[in-house]
Amino acid sequence: MHSAILQNGKLITAMEYIKELHGSQIFCLDPSCKSPVSFVPGTDSVAAHFKTSGKGGSIHTPNCGFYKSLSFQDSVTKVSEYQQVFKNKGLNEIVIRMNLNALDPDYQSKTVEREDNKKEDKEDPVIKVKNDNPTPQTLNTLKAVKKLFTSNEPDLLASILISIKGIKLPISYLIRNYTEAHDALWAENLNSNLPYFVHGTIEKVIRREKVWYINFSIVDGRYFSLVVFEPYFKHFTYKDEQLIGKEILSYGHLKKNTFTKSRESTEMQIKSNKYLAFL
Numbered sequence: 001m002h003s004a005i006l007q008n009g010k011l012i013t014a015m016e017y018i019k020e021l022h023g024s025q026i027f028c029l030d031p032s033c034k035s036p037v038s039f040v041p042g043t044d045s046v047a048a049h050f051k052t053s054g055k056g057g058s059i060h061t062p063n064c065g066f067y068k069s070l071s072f073q074d075s076v077t078k079v080s081e082y083q084q085v086f087k088n089k090g091l092n093e094i095v096i097r098m099n100l101n102a103l104d105p106d107y108q109s110k111t112v113e114r115e116d117n118k119k120e121d122k123e124d125p126v127i128k129v130k131n132d133n134p135t136p137q138t139l140n141t142l143k144a145v146k147k148l149f150t151s152n153e154p155d156l157l158a159s160i161l162i163s164i165k166g167i168k169l170p171i172s173y174l175i176r177n178y179t180e181a182h183d184a185l186w187a188e189n190l191n192s193n194l195p196y197f198v199h200g201t202i203e204k205v206i207r208r209e210k211v212w213y214i215n216f217s218i219v220d221g222r223y224f225s226l227v228v229f230e231p232y233f234k235h236f237t238y239k240d241e242q243l244i245g246k247e248i249l250s251y252g253h254l255k256k257n258t259f260t261k262s263r264e265s266t267e268m269q270i271k272s273n274k275y276l277a278f279l
């Protein structure tokens, strides 16, 4: 654990912790756990951190985010919970810039890219992440997003703000289960200028002449499809059996399909294999 709760309820990172100043009564930050933890000073190979001793009461409870390693879905849920609980309560801020323009097969003009970068630099100075931080400074691929989530603890992930298109957002705002993404879109609670990450398990693939639909399972009348249009067929080479039944993370802009009036249906256009990562 990178952070813990002091006896006065304040959050502290292991980097900032001083026993004489903060006292030795420190606790797991997960609201469902709050077990006593102890401080482990940093060494050349391992950063300072907090941990349970495994003895007596010093053990994480089953619902704690540190009880066991989390699935992608559970990790996103915990990160979102911590971000809400610790908002404005001294949660560290690590800013990571995200630019996934290179995923787009249409995105070839280097000039445009350069101008975009220049613009971003001006509007949005990147706060340099300390070298001893295990997170990257930029995210340029879906694999990097997946790796970030699968190789870091939820308290560290909760302190990440994603800098995208000149604004900074908690990482959990951009990554959602497809049913949550669907609900937020239809309740007008999404920023239509931003791309989102959705995750779920693929149930069905429908290949028509001009369009392919990759469908998540229908939950309580929510229809959700990833859509590949004909010009991009050549960039999307996964076969049905590589997709069906697989849990994936995908990236793109969300759109209501208003064509079918009788039901609420959400679409995310994807253009190549790079828009998917298998979880």
Ligand SMILES: [Zn+2]
Pocket (backbone or CB within 6 Å): 028, 029, 030, 033, 034, 035, 059, 060, 061, 064, 065, 066, 067
């Ligand atoms: Zn705990």
